Amino acid sequence: MVNAPASLALRVQERALATGFAACGIAGAGEDPLRAARLEEWLGEGHHGSMEWMETRLAHRRSPQGLWPEAKSVIALGMSYAPAADPLALEGSAEHARISVYAQGRDYHDVVKKRLKALARWLVDEVPGSQVKVFVDTAPVMEKPLGEAAGIGWQGKHTNLVSPTHGSWLFLGAIYTTLDLAPAEPHRDQCGSCRACLDACPTNAFPAPYRLDARRCISYLTIEHKGPVPEEFREALGNRIYGCDDCLAVCPWNKFASAAQAMQEFLPRAELVAPRLGELLALDDAGFRALFSGSPIKRIGRDRFIRNCLYAAGNSGNRALAAQVELLTQDPDPVVAEAAEWALARLR
Structure with missing residues (x-):
C-alpha cells in the first residue's frame, strides 16, 4: 500500500469532474457484511434468473478485496446521460418501437472506460508506486452499492442508484486502488414514502x-x-x-x-x-x-x-x-x- 496525502481525495474528485464525470465519491475496499448478505439472499431466491455469472463469481462480488486483495479504496464514479425528451413519449405507438435511453447513443462501456483510464493514469502519475484497476459493468463489481457507500447517491426502491443532482440517469464505473484514500460518508436514503x-x-x-x-x-x-x-x-x-x-x-x-x-x-x-x-x-x-x-x-x-x-x-x-x-x-x-x-x- 502507498500512503496517500490527506488532500488527494479532494483532488481526485476535482480531476474526475474535469475528466467528464458528473459524480465522484470514495469508499473503502473492505467487505460490508450487510451488503454481502443481501447479495447472497438475492441469489439464493433465484432472482438473478439465467445470469449465472452473478453466482459463479460471488466471492469476487462480496467486496472489492474479494476481487483484488491489495485494494484499499474504491473511487466510485457516475457519468450523466440525462435525456432531453420524455422517455415514455412513444408508449402505445403502433408504428414505432421504444429503445431504452441509455442505448440510443454510443456504447457506454467504451465511453466510460476511456475516461476511467484517463483518470487512473493521472492518479498513478500523481502518486508513483500506486496501483489501479478500472471497471465498467463487465466485471464482478457491485457498482450501485459502492456508489451509495461512496456518497454519490442511494439505491432507490427500484434498486438503481439515485443521485440528488442527476436523478436516475448515471452510468457507473469504479477505480480500485492500493491507495488508502479518505472515504466519504454513505449517502442516506431519500425515497421516503414514494413508490x-x-x-x-x-x-x-x-x-x-x-x-x-x-x-x-x-x-x-x-x-x-x-x-x-x-x-x-x-x-x-x-x-x-x-x-x-x-x-x-x-x-x-x-x-x-x-x-x-x-x-x-x-x-x-x-x-x-x-x-x-x-x-x-x-x-x-x-x-x-x-x-x-x-x-x-x-x-x-x-x-x-x-x-x-x-x-x-x-x-x-x-x-x-x-x-x-x-x-x-x-x-x-x-x-x-x-x-x-x-x-x-x-x-x-
Missing part, C-alpha cells in the same frame, strides 16, 4: 421495495434472456424492444437532472429515437450489425433483437406489419420463428 417506480413497473418485477426479481424485469427479458420470453410477459412488453425506462423515468428526483449535463457521446442517434417497427423487422444480420455499430444493442445479436421486435409487432395492433411478420415465421432461428407465429396470431 412511483414500483407502481410503474409493467410486469410487477418488484416483490418488495428495494428488491428486484430480474426474471420479471423487461430489461432482463429483452437483453439478457436468450430463449422465448414467457407468454405471461409478452403483452406487458408493449413496444419496448431493448430495455425499459419506466421505473427510472417516473422518479421525482429526475426533476433535478439536466440534459445539459449529459456527455455528448450519449446524445441519441436520430434513427434510434423513434425507430419504425417495419424497418427493424426487415433487418438481416448484416443490416443489424451496420445499424447498431458502436451501440450496446449490437451485443444481443440480430436474432434476439428481431424476437423483441416481433413481440412489439404483435402488441401493436398494426395489421400493416402482418406480411413482414409472416415472412419471419420461416426464420432459421426457432425462437424468432415462434415469436413471429405468436405475433401473427395476434395481428390476425
Whole structure:
C-alpha cells in the first residue's frame, strides 16, 4: 500500500469532474457484511434468473478485496446521460418501437472506460508506486452499492442508484486502488414514502421495495434472456424492444437532472429515437450489425433483437406489419420463428 496525502481525495474528485464525470465519491475496499448478505439472499431466491455469472463469481462480488486483495479504496464514479425528451413519449405507438435511453447513443462501456483510464493514469502519475484497476459493468463489481457507500447517491426502491443532482440517469464505473484514500460518508436514503417506480413497473418485477426479481424485469427479458420470453410477459412488453425506462423515468428526483449535463457521446442517434417497427423487422444480420455499430444493442445479436421486435409487432395492433411478420415465421432461428407465429396470431 502507498500512503496517500490527506488532500488527494479532494483532488481526485476535482480531476474526475474535469475528466467528464458528473459524480465522484470514495469508499473503502473492505467487505460490508450487510451488503454481502443481501447479495447472497438475492441469489439464493433465484432472482438473478439465467445470469449465472452473478453466482459463479460471488466471492469476487462480496467486496472489492474479494476481487483484488491489495485494494484499499474504491473511487466510485457516475457519468450523466440525462435525456432531453420524455422517455415514455412513444408508449402505445403502433408504428414505432421504444429503445431504452441509455442505448440510443454510443456504447457506454467504451465511453466510460476511456475516461476511467484517463483518470487512473493521472492518479498513478500523481502518486508513483500506486496501483489501479478500472471497471465498467463487465466485471464482478457491485457498482450501485459502492456508489451509495461512496456518497454519490442511494439505491432507490427500484434498486438503481439515485443521485440528488442527476436523478436516475448515471452510468457507473469504479477505480480500485492500493491507495488508502479518505472515504466519504454513505449517502442516506431519500425515497421516503414514494413508490412511483414500483407502481410503474409493467410486469410487477418488484416483490418488495428495494428488491428486484430480474426474471420479471423487461430489461432482463429483452437483453439478457436468450430463449422465448414467457407468454405471461409478452403483452406487458408493449413496444419496448431493448430495455425499459419506466421505473427510472417516473422518479421525482429526475426533476433535478439536466440534459445539459449529459456527455455528448450519449446524445441519441436520430434513427434510434423513434425507430419504425417495419424497418427493424426487415433487418438481416448484416443490416443489424451496420445499424447498431458502436451501440450496446449490437451485443444481443440480430436474432434476439428481431424476437423483441416481433413481440412489439404483435402488441401493436398494426395489421400493416402482418406480411413482414409472416415472412419471419420461416426464420432459421426457432425462437424468432415462434415469436413471429405468436405475433401473427395476434395481428390476425
